[in-house]
Amino acid sequence: MNVLQVRGLAKRHGQKQSLVRAVDGVDLDVPAGQTLAVMGPSGCGKSTLLHLLGGLERPSDGEVWLAGERIDTASERALARLRRRSVGFVFQAFHLVEELSAAENVELPVLLAGSSPRQARRRARLLLEQVGLADRARHLPWKLSGGERQRVAVARALANEPLVVLADEPTGNLDTAATNEVLRLFAHLRAEGQTLVMVTHDGRVAATADRLISMRDGMFVEDTWLAS
Amino acid sequence: MLVLSVAVASAVLSLGMSLPGVTERLYLHTRAATAGPDVVALAPDDSPVATSALTSLVDAPGVAATSRPYKQFWATLTPRGRPEVRVVVLGVDRKPGPIDRPLMVSGEWVSPGGVVVEKGFATAVDLRVGDQVAIAGRSYPIVGIGVTAARMAYPGAMMGGPGNGPSDRAGLVWMNEPDTRALAASDLPRTSIIYLRMHDPAATSKYMISYHETRNSAGGFVGDSFVNSFTWQFIANEDGRHLRDSQPIMIIGGWLLSFLAVAGMSTLAAGRAAGQVRRVGLLKVIGATPGLIAVVLLTEYLILAVLADALGLVVAHVLAPSIINPSGSLLADGAGLSGMVILMTTIVAVGVAILTVLGPAVRAVRSDAVTTLSAGSRRPEYLVMLSRVAALLPTPLLLGLRLIARRPGRAVLHLCGTAATAIGLTVLLMVESQPEQGWDFGGVVLADLANDQSRHLLMGVSAALIALSVVNTLTMTWTTAMESRATMAIARTLGATPGQITWGLSVAQLLPTLPGALAGIPAGLFLNWFFGPPDPPEMHTEWLFLVPLVLMLGTALLTALPARALARRSVAETLNAETA
Structure with missing residues (x-):
């Protein structure tokens, strides 16, 4: 079953000479449990694609289906x-x-989803333990290292057990050690069967995926299956 | 917003500060322009004994000269098509004498068959040159409108009733003496009056001691006739009564408005702080000293504050004549704002600007260049209990409470600002709930000028408070919305709906509004009790429930606009802008 399904998806900015085709008519199916990496140079439309998949932006054309529900309209x-x-x-x-x-x-999305404060606290404690930050639970973000902050962000993303996690350059601001921490986390997610779509510049991140799509000028130019 | 706030506060404050002693200044100006008497003496009738008593005053202590005695009649004046009103008709010469030469503001001095009406009275009854009026049943045209310093301002022209009895409120009419024979032939009550010029106008006390003010004095008797005397100082003081109720309204209103201006400006400054901090970082990178940076930051606000102050002073200058001369009986062309008032309001405006920008300026100057250049330099180091309590509440309250937790100072400012507005509304409601009591003119009731003046000023100050409060609420919500746009965008990525974001921002303003409104009511009641009439009629306190209701509803509506605008912004664009 496809968690995400995209048909003829396009996002354009500007008009006439200043027209930019950020995403230019792409089709995509992401089955449940798949880890998909999207790579490409800066400005090729990777982040826009992710925003469209998560409903943070509206497409100019095309359809986006999430768990069988059309979300672009x-x-x-x-x-x-x-x-x-779900996201x-x-x-x-x-x-x-x-x-x-x-x-x-980490509690915030749980509270927004309508759970009780007690449930939210319990869930946050569990997730922070999973990402190895139980001892940093009471710290403000600015007191955490980049890697720790990103692990909190991952914990937050998982708070409501979403159907899909969308990660935009998750290691883009991290040093090598912190990148390795996040990669270990993503590997764990993959092993658990979490559907994950990530856009990245980093070949090491892409190498952890089941499938790699290369993107250029808003279009998919290559779709490769990496995992056996 | 900044210019508007400071301009309104400056205008009200400068008017309030101009009120003390202004009537005396206007009276002195009018006195100089009309050769006003130093003492006005009245005898109870027009008998030879009374006339003789008045003329003998030329020999009284300190008296340098007198006018001739005049007769004045207690009559009624009927404007065409309107009810009659009580007037004092003074018989005068066609050419005014050396003491009391009324100044014509329109038309000309009395002529046979034509009368002149005192300006304050003419304004109140809406009389103009050329109008036909009936006095004691005879018709006369109005040939002029004049101003004098020889009488108390409208409606105090009578200065003692017939037979030296109590006086009633009346207007003043000058009539050519030969025309008063018709009045003399009727049975109208009358008195005699004379004007005195003293050797030393400031030393009217010698005269008053001789006739009125000590145990050994004549007790008001001059020969066989009782004489009632009024010094120019007494008249000036009586004229100031109209403004006595107005002064606390203007002064307290001015300070409340100044506070609202500070609150609004502080919010604006805080909203611009992030940008300012980056500017400071850039200046530091290119080698600017802390002193230069402070000057750069302060200059912008100082220039705006001084410009706004100037605007407020111009507005005050334009409004001043109608506020400081409500009766219209005095010449108001000398009613400009004094240098001291201009200096004081300018100091207040500059102080407001410095207070507003000092905190951000000091913080920016103290931070190192790299910190000031980084986007996320403002990172709170504390979490208040509010933030934890919020977790127990529905989403809009959760978001709103956490916004307050982050900016407690702004919440306090909003609370105090709301309290200031609630004070204004409470006093206004209390005053408006009292019946208007006009002045009885023996046939018609005309507006009580002092009461009317207070009501109008209170209305004006309340309107200014509400206007500034509206602007402040919009500014605070917009600034909070702008500052929290990243947080709110993140909340939306986590599943908060636009409606929840809108309500969250509104709640952040509404929560401090309620205690502010509730605190303002007792404060307003106290001010009304302290400065209001000693025995006010029964008040409709049940109307006070409207104050928090109106303020809450108003705030909800006002905050919904900017909050909704933020909530509808694209999440992706907001997040991209934050990371750019």
Whole structure:
């Protein structure tokens, strides 16, 4: 079963001479449990594709289906509900809420989904233990290293057991040691059967995926299966 | 916003600071322009004994000269098609004498068959040159509108009733003396009046001691007739009564508005702090000293504050004549703002600007260049209990409470600003709930100028408070929205709906609004009790429930606009902008 299904997806910015085709008519099927890496040079439309898949941007053309539900025509409210339950995001810049502790950052999506504070705390504790940050739960983001912040972001993305995790350059701001920490985490997710779509410049990250799509000028130019 | 806030506060504050002593200044100006008497003396009738008593005052202590005695009649004036009103008709010469030469603001001095009406009275009854009026049943045209310093301002022209009884409110009419024979032939009550010029106008006390003010004095008797005397100082003081209620309104209103200006400006400055901090970083990189950086940051706000102050002073200058001369009985062309008032309001405006920008400037100057250049330099080091409590609440409250937890100072400013507005609204409601009591003119009730003046000023100050409060609420919500756009965008990626974001931002303003509104009510009641009339009629305190209701509803509506605008922004664009 496909968790994500995309048909003729396009995103254009500007008009006439200034027209930019960020994503230019791509088709994509992502089955449940697959780890997909999208690679390409800067500005080729990788991040835009990820935003379109997660309903953070509206496409100019085409369809996006998430778990059998069409999301490109859904209302903002419906999209918000979908993101709560079905999508987890990991960003290159972490995007943690600066005034909340690591644990509270992980609790936030659980609370937004309607769980009780007690359930949210329990879930956050469990996830922070899984990413090896149980002892840093009460720290504010700025007191954490880059790798730790990204691990909190991963924990937050997993908070509501999403159908798919969308990761945008998850190691782009990290040094080698921190990258290795995150890669180990992603390998664990893959082993657990978590559907994961990540865009990256980093060949080491891409090498951990089941499938690699190369992207150029908004289009897919190569689709390779890596895993046996 | 900054210019508007400071301009309104400066205008009200400068008007408030101009009120003390302004009537005396206007009276002195009018007195100089009309050769006003130093003492006005009245005898209870027009008998030879009374007239003789008045003329004998030329020999009284300190008196240098007197006018001739005039007769004045207690009559009624009926404007065409309107009810009659009580007037004092003074019989005068066609050519005014050396003491009391009323200044014509329109038309000309009395002529046979034509009368002149005192300006304050003419304004109140809406009389103009050329109008026909009936006095004691006879018709006369109005040939002029004049101003004098020989009487208390409208409606105090009577200065003692017939037979030296209590006086009623009345307007003043000058009539050519031969025309008063018709009045004399009727049975109208009358008195005699004379104007005195002293050797030393400031030393009217000698005269008053002789006749009125000590145990050994004549007790008001001059010969066989009782004489009632009024010094120019007494008249000036009485004229100031109209403004006495206005002064606390303007002064306290001015300070409340100044506080709102500070609150609004601080929010604006905080909203711009991130940009300012980056500017400081760039300046440091190119070698600017801390002193130069502080000057750069302060200059912008100082220039705006001084410009706004100037604008406020111009507005105050334009409004001043109608506020400081409510009766219109005095010449108001000398009613400009004094140098001291201009200096004081400018100091306040500059102080507001410095207070506003000092904190961000000091923080920016103290930070190192690399920190100031980095996007995320503002990182709170504490978490307040509010943040934890918020986890127990529905999503909008959770988001709103966490916004407050991050900016407690702004919440306090909003609370105090709301309290200031609630004070204004409470006082306004209390005053408006009291019945308007006009002045009885023996046939028609005309507006009570002092009461009207207070109500109008209170209305104006309240309107200014509400206007600034509206602007502040919009500014605070917008600034909070701008500062929290990244947080809110993240919340949306985590599944918060636009509606929850909108309500979260609104809640961040509404939570401090309620305690602010509730705190403002007792403060407003206290001010009303302290400065209001000693025995006010029963007040409709049940109206006070409207204050928090109106403020909460107003804030909800006002915050919904900028909050909704933020909530509808593209999440992807916001996040990209944050990482750019």
